[in-house]
Amino acid sequence: MAPVQAPPSQQLPAIQKLRVRFAKRGRLRFTSHRDFQRAFERAVRRAELPVAFSHGFSPHPKISYAGAAPTGAASEAEYLEISLTHERDAEQVRAALDEALPPGLDVLEVVVAGPGSLAERLEASEWQIALPGADAAAAEVAVAAFLARDEILVERMTKRGVRSFDCRDAVLRLTVASEPAQVATCAILQVVLRHGTPAVRPDDVLAGVLEVATLPVTGPALLTRLAQGPLIAAAGTVDDPLARDRDATQATATGQADDHQTHTAEGDAAAPSEP
Secondary structure (H helix, E strand, C coil): CCCCCCCHHHCCCCCEEEEEEEEECHHHHHCCHHHHHHHHHHHHHHCCCCECECCCCCCCECEEEECCCCCCCEEEEEEEEEEECCCCCHHHHHHHHHHHCCCCEEEEEEEECCCCCHHHHCCEEEEEEEEECCCHHHHHHHHHHHHCCCCCEEEEEECCEEEEEECCCCEEEEEECCCCCCCCCEEEEEEEEECCCCCCCHHHHHHHHHHHCCCCCCCCCEEEEEEEECEECCCCEECCCCHHHHHHHHHHHCCCCCCCCCCCCCCCCCCCCCC
16 A cells, blocks of 8 residues: 655655545534644544645645535535545545544535536535524515515625625525424524625624524524535536436446546646635
């Protein structure tokens, strides 16, 4: 088996790029992005994956993170890319990484990267917002008031101080879930948000809802990302960002791939991103 980390003078080129979908569940939703980065790099070492490293004075593993959820939010759709110096079976990598990570940071799927950029596919997210103490009827009224506005300004504390921005424009769909909540007095909002700058988060949408309507909430809202990927604008829904990669892999396996369908992980395209 190839070494996980070679000395800088013996670094091997990346020949395979994998795309990973993982979840943050339970108490692990409070894991910050930097904490997850450290945990994942430890998991890569425990799983003995031949991760590729960048060149230069301070080599770092070629792992890139796309569209990370805010700290405190649960998620079923977090994504990253990792480049390897030797080819590995995607399902075996998934099982090894999942075993190496703590319960609550769960690796759901690993696919071989096909053509195109993963980050560019993450155009929108679908979120669920659970509101303890709120009933569905009151939530319907509040949602209607929110959607009737063309602009709703909210404030958020950032590294540069308090910032005011419009949270309405990014909302493509906002509804009250029809299925019963797990808790009797808990309304469930479902929202589809377009990714953009400034990034509008589900807690910003909740702040906007509470700005335009009275909605009794007795506890902290539970935010869960259900999906993120390409935007289907006509339906206001989010598609699967890994579908193209599965198609490319299947085409290669059946001998139907052409020169434009194959992909080799080269260069520094998978350099880590900052949160």
